[in-house]
Amino acid sequence: MIGRRRRSRSREAANAHCFSDVPGTSNSVPKASQFEPEPDLKSDIENILSALQQVRQKTISDGQKESDELLSSTVAEIKALVDQAKEKIHADREALSKQTTKICKEYETALKEEAAKYKTAYEG
Known part of the structure; x- marks a missing residue:
């Protein structure tokens, strides 16, 4: 210590x-x-500060452009995924409709056969 x-x-x-x-x-x-800097030095410092401000604004502008581009590409990807999902849902809906129609026809045929058997059993 x-x-x-x-x-x-x-x-x-x-x-x-x-x-x-x-x-x-x-x-x-x-x-x-x-x-108190000399007048030439003061002018140089002001020019440097102005250049730094321009660089900062350009960086902000470039960052905004990159953000906009990223946002646009993300939106495009999301739209593509939504379109794929819509197409899949439409295809699945058509397949389900065909399958349901087929099953309904099979049940209708089976019901007609059972009705015919019932009629023959109880009428004859």
Whole structure:
């Protein structure tokens, strides 16, 4: 613990001396408002910030385009799946209808045969 305290005190002392030779400072870090860049440097910084803003807007625009493309492809895939499901349901419905018609005819034939047997058994 003692060794750590000494180290932190020595760091504080070193930091205090960093700005001791800068006129107008009292051992403190200068504030951003105290920093006045040269006019050329200020213009360069503004140009850099403008370029960064353009890059940011382009990135946002590209991201929006990618999102729109992803959304469009997803919608197309969903529509294709829905169309496939509709076709399958239609085919299944037709097969079921044919099967039901066949079974109804078989029952009708069986019912007619049983009716004929009943008639012969009880009339004759």
